[in-house]
Amino acid sequence: MSTGKDLGRRGRGPTDPARRKKIADAAIAVVAERGVEGVTHRAVAAAAGVPLGSTTYHFATLDDLLAVALQRAAEDNIARLREWERDLSPDADLATELADLVVRGLTEERAETVVEYELYVAALHRPPLRRASTGWDDALVELFASRTDAVTGRLLAAAFCGLVMQALLADPPPTLTEIEAIFRRALGDRPGDH
Amino acid sequence: MSTGKDLGRRGRGPTDPARRKKIADAAIAVVAERGVEGVTHRAVAAAAGVPLGSTTYHFATLDDLLAVALQRAAEDNIARLREWERDLSPDADLATELADLVVRGLTEERAETVVEYELYVAALHRPPLRRASTGWDDALVELFASRTDAVTGRLLAAAFCGLVMQALLADPPPTLTEIEAIFRRALGDRPGDH
Amino acid sequence: MSTGKDLGRRGRGPTDPARRKKIADAAIAVVAERGVEGVTHRAVAAAAGVPLGSTTYHFATLDDLLAVALQRAAEDNIARLREWERDLSPDADLATELADLVVRGLTEERAETVVEYELYVAALHRPPLRRASTGWDDALVELFASRTDAVTGRLLAAAFCGLVMQALLADPPPTLTEIEAIFRRALGDRPGDH
Amino acid sequence: MSTGKDLGRRGRGPTDPARRKKIADAAIAVVAERGVEGVTHRAVAAAAGVPLGSTTYHFATLDDLLAVALQRAAEDNIARLREWERDLSPDADLATELADLVVRGLTEERAETVVEYELYVAALHRPPLRRASTGWDDALVELFASRTDAVTGRLLAAAFCGLVMQALLADPPPTLTEIEAIFRRALGDRPGDH
DNA sequence: GATGAATGAGAATTCATTCAT
DNA sequence: TATGAATGAATTCTCATTCAT
Numbered sequence: 001m002s003t004g005k006d007l008g009r010r011g012r013g014p015t016d017p018a019r020r021k022k023i024a025d026a027a028i029a030v031v032a033e034r035g036v037e038g039v040t041h042r043a044v045a046a047a048a049g050v051p052l053g054s055t056t057y058h059f060a061t062l063d064d065l066l067a068v069a070l071q072r073a074a075e076d077n078i079a080r081l082r083e084w085e086r087d088l089s090p091d092a093d094l095a096t097e098l099a100d101l102v103v104r105g106l107t108e109e110r111a112e113t114v115v116e117y118e119l120y121v122a123a124l125h126r127p128p129l130r131r132a133s134t135g136w137d138d139a140l141v142e143l144f145a146s147r148t149d150a151v152t153g154r155l156l157a158a159a160f161c162g163l164v165m166q167a168l169l170a171d172p173p174p175t176l177t178e179i180e181a182i183f184r185r186a187l188g189d190r191p192g193d194h
Numbered sequence: 195m196s197t198g199k200d201l202g203r204r205g206r207g208p209t210d211p212a213r214r215k216k217i218a219d220a221a222i223a224v225v226a227e228r229g230v231e232g233v234t235h236r237a238v239a240a241a242a243g244v245p246l247g248s249t250t251y252h253f254a255t256l257d258d259l260l261a262v263a264l265q266r267a268a269e270d271n272i273a274r275l276r277e278w279e280r281d282l283s284p285d286a287d288l289a290t291e292l293a294d295l296v297v298r299g300l301t302e303e304r305a306e307t308v309v310e311y312e313l314y315v316a317a318l319h320r321p322p323l324r325r326a327s328t329g330w331d332d333a334l335v336e337l338f339a340s341r342t343d344a345v346t347g348r349l350l351a352a353a354f355c356g357l358v359m360q361a362l363l364a365d366p367p368p369t370l371t372e373i374e375a376i377f378r379r380a381l382g383d384r385p386g387d388h
Numbered sequence: 389m390s391t392g393k394d395l396g397r398r399g400r401g402p403t404d405p406a407r408r409k410k411i412a413d414a415a416i417a418v419v420a421e422r423g424v425e426g427v428t429h430r431a432v433a434a435a436a437g438v439p440l441g442s443t444t445y446h447f448a449t450l451d452d453l454l455a456v457a458l459q460r461a462a463e464d465n466i467a468r469l470r471e472w473e474r475d476l477s478p479d480a481d482l483a484t485e486l487a488d489l490v491v492r493g494l495t496e497e498r499a500e501t502v503v504e505y506e507l508y509v510a511a512l513h514r515p516p517l518r519r520a521s522t523g524w525d526d527a528l529v530e531l532f533a534s535r536t537d538a539v540t541g542r543l544l545a546a547a548f549c550g551l552v553m554q555a556l557l558a559d560p561p562p563t564l565t566e567i568e569a570i571f572r573r574a575l576g577d578r579p580g581d582h
Numbered sequence: 583m584s585t586g587k588d589l590g591r592r593g594r595g596p597t598d599p600a601r602r603k604k605i606a607d608a609a610i611a612v613v614a615e616r617g618v619e620g621v622t623h624r625a626v627a628a629a630a631g632v633p634l635g636s637t638t639y640h641f642a643t644l645d646d647l648l649a650v651a652l653q654r655a656a657e658d659n660i661a662r663l664r665e666w667e668r669d670l671s672p673d674a675d676l677a678t679e680l681a682d683l684v685v686r687g688l689t690e691e692r693a694e695t696v697v698e699y700e701l702y703v704a705a706l707h708r709p710p711l712r713r714a715s716t717g718w719d720d721a722l723v724e725l726f727a728s729r730t731d732a733v734t735g736r737l738l739a740a741a742f743c744g745l746v747m748q749a750l751l752a753d754p755p756p757t758l759t760e761i762e763a764i765f766r767r768a769l770g771d772r773p774g775d776h
Numbered sequence: 777g778a779t780g781a782a783t784g785a786g787a788a789t790t791c792a793t794t795c796a797t
Numbered sequence: 798t799a800t801g802a803a804t805g806a807a808t809t810c811t812c813a814t815t816c817a818t
Contacts, residue, residue, distance in 0.1 A: 019778095035319040037231045040812065053779040062813065114318055121315040123363055124308055125229040130363055137360045155376045159349060162356030166331045169317055169324055182349045186380060213802090234787065247804040250789060407781085423707040425619045428808065441783040444810060502706055509703040511751055512696055513617040518751055525748045543741060543764045550744030554719045557705055557712055570737045574768060601799095622791060635800040644792065 020058045023048045027069035032111035036122045039066055067128050070119045074132040077116055078139040085143050094147055095187055099180035105164050106173055159186050214252045217242045221263035226305035230316045233260055261322050264313045268326040271310055272333040279337050288341055289381055293374035299358050300367055311359055353380050408446045411436045415457035420499035424510045427454060455516050458507045462520040465504055466527040473531050482535055483575055487568035493552050494561055505553060547574050602640045605630045609651035614693035618704045621648055649710050652701045656714040659698055660721040667725045676729055677769055681762035687746050688755055699747060741768050
């Protein structure tokens with residue numbers, strides 16, 4: 001009944017080419033706020049400001065949506081890490097910089113950090129998410145190793161991962177100074193060194 | 195534990211004084227198998243071999259059940275850690291022993307380990323669970339510090355926590371030797387040391 | 389009302405544009421038969437001949453459904469009252485007509501009457517229903533006052549309301565003649581008048 | 583195992599001979615607060631401060647409990663009415679006194695009034711409750727007729743019943759003066775009379 | 777292509793009632 | 798006699814997913 005020019009359609013058609021991305025972003029936001037279990041088609045649609053049907057149209061199942069969203073969150077996270085490393089002056093004090101990175105992850109970038117840990121644990125029971133999780137670990141190790149050596153890199157990656165996790169829940173959270181001391185120890189100073 | 199005499203009755207009255215504990219245990223098992231999101235009254239009842247109504251009778255809400263179960267899981271975990279420390283000979287090689295502890299957490303005690311990490315992340319969005327999580331952290335720090343010093347204790351706790359988490363997902367998982375090297379570095383050897 | 393052509397499809401898509409209304413009507417019917425407490429999603433779905441999920445889709449909560457249904461019942465009731473008044477000849481005998489209205493409310497329109505009283509009492513504990521209840525009262529007063537005067541209107545409204553309620557339960561119910569005598573007294577005749 | 587003296591029992595036995603009455607009273611209180619639908623064994627037991635099992639022990643079913651409680655509430659109500667009438671001086675102004683009675687029912691005795699109307703409507707769908715309801719009606723009629731005549735008594739009873747019901751929900755409630763005017767009209771003054 | 781109405785499966789929770797003690 | 802642990806049936810509500818439009 002409508003003309004070939006399509007003028008008759010009522011808001012249908014590819015109204016928003018970035019729709020898919022918008023939905024995935026909304027899913028990440030929902031994970032940050034309510035955790036993986038809080039991700040429902042309804043919640044994501046509301047957060048994205050798109051119709052309910054749109055979420056099921058762009059992502060066949062909720063697991064697909066979650067996988068794409070968390071994959072993207074992990075990639076963003078890795079990109080942020082690389083940027084941190086690139087901006088690091090060659091003679092920077094690594095302990096200080098690492099402590100700073102931890103604190104940023106607990107404050108400004110808390111939402112992204114929380115998503116990262118949600119991803120970790122979700123991956124324990126969802127094999128499709130494992131690649132994204134291990135990708136983050138590998139990036140951490142690689143980055144830290146590039147400034148030290150292979151074993152220290154792994155130590156720093158593990159300590160970083162554990163510290164952030166503990167700090168996310170600690171009340172009160174550890175101070176910058178405390179965190180710095182821990183990394184300094186990992187980097188080889190001994191008690192009594194200054 | 196019940197005598198054959200009792201098998202015929204149909205479940206009214208105080209049939210099983212340990213019923214509450216049994217349900218909490220089943221909840222932990224479900225968390226280990228399917229994650230926190232997999233904990234439903236139905237799943238727990240099935241795992242515990244009790245009627246559905248029994249779970250809601252003993253635990254007013256699912257959150258109550260989860261809180262009790264995870265609290266208990268954390269306590270058990272801490273008890274195991276303390277036992278490990280108690281059994282440690284004074285001149286044991288700490289790096290070796292820690293690596294061993296990690297490996298045990300990934301193999302024999304994998305279920306308990308998974309529960310611990312589920313607890314962590316669940317606590318991010320459920321304040322009532324925080325105490326149990328931070329309790330585990332504190333125990334780790336205290337234990338490791340008692341064998342070294344305050345800062346090294348915190349480093350070891352963070353590295354332990356991060357290593358286990360990464361290793362739970364890594365494929366292939368790190369070897370005992372690799373893990374040992376990492377702890378050895380945390381304990382102060384330098385590249386090139388033997 | 390639907391053509392034979394449509395009977396085969398299995399209910400997805402906008403099969404029945406009047407679905408919402410149908411459900412609300414069914415809720416009213418359930419109130420009439422079993423009272424407000426008898427209103428459950430199941431009962432309404434069965435009465436409406438729609439799937440259970442349909443009732444929760446169209447009405448977020450049972451309270452919403454009840455509010456809409458009772459509001460509608462009250463409006464219908466008021467409309468019927470207005471019609472009664474409109475059809476009243478100017479020189480009609482008000483006592484007779486009122487008695488007739490009461491009797492109709494106890495017989496042909498008993499279901500609607502019962503719903504009205506259920507609404508009243510339900511409103512005692514559910515503030516959202518109050519408006520619908522007081523709307524009915526106001527309509528009664530206004531109608532009766534328009535044929536008499538303000539005070540008599542209120543007296544008639546109260547007497548009408550009370551009489552119907554008592555008569556709904558009385559066994560045997562009062563006769564038309566008895567009711568008429570009561571209204572006649574309200575309208576000012578004195579014992580001994582004819 | 584316990585001695586014949588019964589000293590060994592742990593709170594069992596007829597600890598409280600008025601237990602049955604206490605439970606019925608609590609049920610009435612629950613009806614006043616939450617309506618008939620709010621009456622559950624749990625709610626009543628809590629309100630009465632007795633163990634859950636006690637309610638099922640003294641009243642075989644919940645309907646029994648409700649029937650006894652509402653019957654008692656109606657009897658108390660009738661007793662209060664009779665008292666009102668007995669205390670009425672022979673030359674009291676009936677309109678004033680009735681208005682006063684209405685206002686008391688809306689204020690000090692609001693809980694009892696609410697229960698009365700809950701009873702009415704509950705009786706619509708529960709035949710066993712009808713006797714209690716009609717008993718209240720009959721008492722009203724009888725009382726008011728004893729001060730006037732048969733027809734006026736019925737008019738007053740109906741108006742009283744309707745007025746109270748409407749006033750329970752009206753916002754703002756009618757004033758004492760307004761109510762008095764209505765009863766005065768029922769008692770035969772004409773517009774313009776003083 | 778895009779939507780949202782529709783629905784069935786299953787979630788948490790409530791509760792009357794039973795019955796061993 | 799009195800109790801409360803136990804349970805199953807039913808309740809409200811949520812939601813992934815489907816599909817007519």
